Amino acid sequence: MSLPTLEPTARLRKSRTRTKKVSAREALAVSTLKPHQYDLRPACASLICPDCKTWCPITGIRAKVQKLVPHHAGTANEDKAIRCLGSNRRVMVDVTYEAWRRRLETGFAETDGRRSARQYYKPLPVAAKPIAKMTRAPVSGDTALSAYREHLKRCRISTMADRCGGTHRCADGARLAALYEQLLRTQPRRDREQRGDARLDALLTRYQVATATKRTEAEWAKHREDTVDAKKSTAKRSGTTVEEANNTCKSRPDDTVSEFRAPSLPLLRVS
Numbered sequence: 228m229s230l231p232t233l234e235p236t237a238r239l240r241k242s243r244t245r246t247k248k249v250s251a252r253e254a255l256a257v258s259t260l261k262p263h264q265y266d267l268r269p270a271c272a273s274l275i276c277p278d279c280k281t282w283c284p285i286t287g288i289r290a291k292v293q294k295l296v297p298h299h300a301g302t303a304n305e306d307k308a309i310r311c312l313g314s315n316r317r318v319m320v321d322v323t324y325e326a327w328r329r330r331l332e333t334g335f336a337e338t339d340g341r342r343s344a345r346q347y348y349k350p351l352p353v354a355a356k357p358i359a360k361m362t363r364a365p366v367s368g369d370t371a372l373s374a375y376r377e378h379l380k381r382c383r384i385s386t387m388a389d390r391c392g393g394t395h396r397c398a399d400g401a402r403l404a405a406l407y408e409q410l411l412r413t414q415p416r417r418d419r420e421q422r423g424d425a426r427l428d429a430l431l432t433r434y435q436v437a438t439a440t441k442r443t444e445a446e447w448a449k450h451r452e453d454t455v456d457a458k459k460s461t462a463k464r465s466g467t468t469v470e471e472a473n474n475t476c477k478s479r480p481d482d483t484v485s486e487f488r489a490p491s492l493p494l495l496r497v498s
Contacts, residue, residue, distance in 0.1 A: 235308040237299035242271075242284045244296050246315065254317035255295075262330045267322065278313040285318050293318040368414055371407035378403055 257265055257274065265274035272288040275281065279300040287293050297314040301307055365371035378400055382391040391400045 237301045237303050237306050237308050239303045240281075240283055240298040241296050243286050246297065248297075248315050249292070249294060250312075250314065250316040252312075252316050254319045255313075256319045256321055258321050262327060262334055265327075267320070267324045267327045274318070276311060276313045279311045283313070285320075288320070293320055365406060365410065368407060368411040371403065371410050375400070375403040375407055 255274075255277065257267075260274060266272060267288075269288060272285040273282050274285060274295075276283045276295060276298070279298075281298070281300075283295045283298050285293050286296050295313055295316045295318060298311050299306070300309045300311040365374050379391055382397060382400060387397070389397050391397050396404060
């Protein structure tokens with residue numbers, strides 16, 4: 228009885244071969260491929276085979292003739308040993324190493340600057356509590372104690388499973404108790420701060436009143452000085468010479484009138 232023979236599997240692709248065979252297919256130009264589909268580094272020159280879509284080494288990268296190494300079409304040690312049609316195919320390296328590297332770096336910079344197409348959704352905010360059910364937070368020890376006692380009275384007669392009873396307190400009861408203890412402990416410090424604020428407000432009000440009083444007295448003194456001088460107290464309409472004479476005239480002769488076109492205008496006609 229003959230034993231069944233094992234079917235050979237694909238072998239690893241060699242980085243360098245000594246065969247002189249060359250495929251009859253036309254040479255593959257590197258410039259027809261995209262920059263990320265080939266690698267021109269001398270230590271690992273390779274490209275993606277157009278037939279089997281796998282990375283294959285390029286043998287003789289520094290020689291006159293470059294070609295793809297013989298390789299199988301499937302995955303090594305897994306698929307069947309089927310020779311790829313691109314084996315021993317000539318490769319025409321018509322792109323310099325510097326140009327390839329520059330194009331590759333430019334492409335990386337462009338792809339890194341793109342925004343991700345993935346959509347991120349923010350969590351929906353929790354609905355606010357109605358105003359009718361909102362309670363003001365206690366600001367002193369007495370108000371906190373009253374709120375705590377009111378909570379105990381309502382919680383003990385409720386039907387909740389975790390209601391207050393004996394030494395056990397629910398979450399709201401424990402919170403109110405901790406708040407009462409905190410307010411009672413910090414009450415002296417807050418009283419000192421309130422007294423300091425009240426004293427500062429009183430000093431500021433006193434300073435503002437004194438400043439306003441000095442400013443008012445200075446304004447009244449200025450107006451008093453302006454009204455003492457007769458020339459400044461008399462109203463002037465247009466500042467003409469005749470009006471200046473009218474304003475400075477203290478006594479009027481009997482043969483003149485009060486409103487005249489020239490000073491000391493005689494009332495009688497001179498023949």
